[in-house]
Amino acid sequence: MTVGIPGTGLGGLFYFLLVAWMPFREAYLTARRRSSLARWRSVGFHLLILGGMLGVLWGEAWLLERALEILRLEGDGGIHPARQMFLKAGQFAALASIAVLAALLATVAALRLTPLARTTRDRAR
Amino acid sequence: METSVAVASRDAAPVRRGVGLTVLVPAYNEEASVADTVRSLLAQSVPVDEILVIDDCSTDRTGDVARGLGATVLRPHANTGSKAGAQTFALAHVRTPYVMAIDADTVLDPHAVERILPALREPGVAAACGFVLPRRVRTLWERGRYVEYLFAFTFYKPIQDHYARPLISSGCFSVYRTEVVRACGGWSNRTMAEDMDLTWTLYHEGHGVRFVPEAVSYPLEPHNFHFLSKQLRRWSHGFVQNVRLHWRQILHQPLLRSMVAVGLWDAAIASVAFLVAVPLLSVFVSPLFLLAYLFDLPAVLVPTLVGAWRRKEVGLALASIPGFFVLRLVNGVFMLRALWSELVLRRTLKVYEKGH
Numbered sequence: 001m002t003v004g005i006p007g008t009g010l011g012g013l014f015y016f017l018l019v020a021w022m023p024f025r026e027a028y029l030t031a032r033r034r035s036s037l038a039r040w041r042s043v044g045f046h047l048l049i050l051g052g053m054l055g056v057l058w059g060e061a062w063l064l065e066r067a068l069e070i071l072r073l074e075g076d077g078g079i080h081p082a083r084q085m086f087l088k089a090g091q092f093a094a095l096a097s098i099a100v101l102a103a104l105l106a107t108v109a110a111l112r113l114t115p116l117a118r119t120t121r122d123r124a125r
Numbered sequence: 126m127e128t129s130v131a132v133a134s135r136d137a138a139p140v141r142r143g144v145g146l147t148v149l150v151p152a153y154n155e156e157a158s159v160a161d162t163v164r165s166l167l168a169q170s171v172p173v174d175e176i177l178v179i180d181d182c183s184t185d186r187t188g189d190v191a192r193g194l195g196a197t198v199l200r201p202h203a204n205t206g207s208k209a210g211a212q213t214f215a216l217a218h219v220r221t222p223y224v225m226a227i228d229a230d231t232v233l234d235p236h237a238v239e240r241i242l243p244a245l246r247e248p249g250v251a252a253a254c255g256f257v258l259p260r261r262v263r264t265l266w267e268r269g270r271y272v273e274y275l276f277a278f279t280f281y282k283p284i285q286d287h288y289a290r291p292l293i294s295s296g297c298f299s300v301y302r303t304e305v306v307r308a309c310g311g312w313s314n315r316t317m318a319e320d321m322d323l324t325w326t327l328y329h330e331g332h333g334v335r336f337v338p339e340a341v342s343y344p345l346e347p348h349n350f351h352f353l354s355k356q357l358r359r360w361s362h363g364f365v366q367n368v369r370l371h372w373r374q375i376l377h378q379p380l381l382r383s384m385v386a387v388g389l390w391d392a393a394i395a396s397v398a399f400l401v402a403v404p405l406l407s408v409f410v411s412p413l414f415l416l417a418y419l420f421d422l423p424a425v426l427v428p429t430l431v432g433a434w435r436r437k438e439v440g441l442a443l444a445s446i447p448g449f450f451v452l453r454l455v456n457g458v459f460m461l462r463a464l465w466s467e468l469v470l471r472r473t474l475k476v477y478e479k480g481h
Contacts, residue, residue: 009395011281012424014387018284025288042287049280049428056423064416085410101387108386112376119373 010101017101019050061090143174144242146300147219151211152229153181153204153479156190158345163194165232171239174221178229179211187229207477208296209319213311219303226312226320228297231344232260241300241340251305251332252324254294255340258436266353268445269452270346272429275442276449278338279432286336290380292388294327294334296320298342305332316370317474318363325367328381329374355478357456361463362474364392369467393464396457418450425449 022043029035068087111117148166152159159178166176176196180188182204192198199218205211212226223245227233237255244253256278262271285291294301296319306312309326312319324334347353368375368389375382399418406414426446433442466472 009391009398010387011391011395012421014383015281015284018288022284022287039287042283046284046287049431052427052431053424056427057421060420060423089406089414100390104386104390105383108376108382109379112382117373117376119377 013097013101019046143172145221146173146223147175147221148173148225149212149215150178150229151208152187154183154185155229156185156187158230159187160190161232162229163196168235169238170236177215179215181211207314209312209314216311224303225300231297231342234341237340241337244335244337249333250335251327252294252301253335253337254299255342256338257342259346260343264348265448267346268448272445272449275429275432280428282336288380291334291336292384293321294324297344316363316366317359321367325371357459361459365463365467392460396461399457
């Protein structure tokens, strides 16, 4: 099963970041002789996929902009309010996703330090 | 656990000398599909020691069909109530160091066992799972699932494996160290997703799990909405139940807690955004907001087409893309219902309903 809604939302952004972090982690493991050529191949493969995904997303945004221009969604005073709101919503969603992801990861990391996170095994000690 | 249930009958086939692997095939009224499963196990490039089909008090000829193909058939006195129950029931009969769980509607690539076993020989690894793809890709729902699996098993799962934390060792095809599964008490039926439960339990106990993309399995996926809804209900409730059950331990596992937190967020917030916010914005602000449903299409396409290209199925993947976008909306509905029922109403799903 796939948890959540695949391909979108915070999950997508989270996995993008995991891929971006791969070469740094692998360099660290290589320095400690815990990596291998196969693992580096996997890093390269994922970086290529990530590059492809970011590339097509950028291309999509560019095309959308051009399409909105061609549709001439313009009002009396310049840019059409709907188009303006749509573009702003896109920017807001991107920034909000990054902020929410950071806050979410920080929250669950902090939760482990609270008494709430004590497991049965901890209590038995 | 159902280990106290006595075996009503055990029709044993001669044990072969294999690679130290016993295969468990839980089956309830699977006469139409169990033959393909057993045949695919017999056709493996390396021999398995024993195939145990747990005929969970079927009312059809499941046991006869499996027996006729040379499998050992176990039949408990009473239905064990779930896949987990049937597998745990049979665990007492396993005499090999490795045990595989496979659904009775799943067939394996002929090299699947040969490819997956080396992962289990790595130190610390207690379970390994393979690539999953629907055997039939005809209806809208099967097509949606095909793209979902291609995307997830080409992108998400290998990343999880690279960081040594596959989120789930899939129940339809996974191999385990027998002694470790026994130490965990087998597969528990305390949740509707016994595979997720066992995977997370293995992590808590300090064991590793691997994903082996070269080992491919082909289950039958729900072909219509009736069966799909049963499966999604089980999976969505199973996820929430596992979060409720394991959340304290998960907090101590850095990557696992992040994956679960993000998954839970997407299950709740992204579902609300897709099902409520986007329609409202498109009605009251601008129809342009409907583009949000397809905004990530290119991002979904890249790993999906890479996975399809490796299998020479690019045309099939492209033709199946619309199904994916329909399926994920339906996924969202089921996830929200499960969250509401399990966390707000505290109404836990307890009855295991098969997908078909």
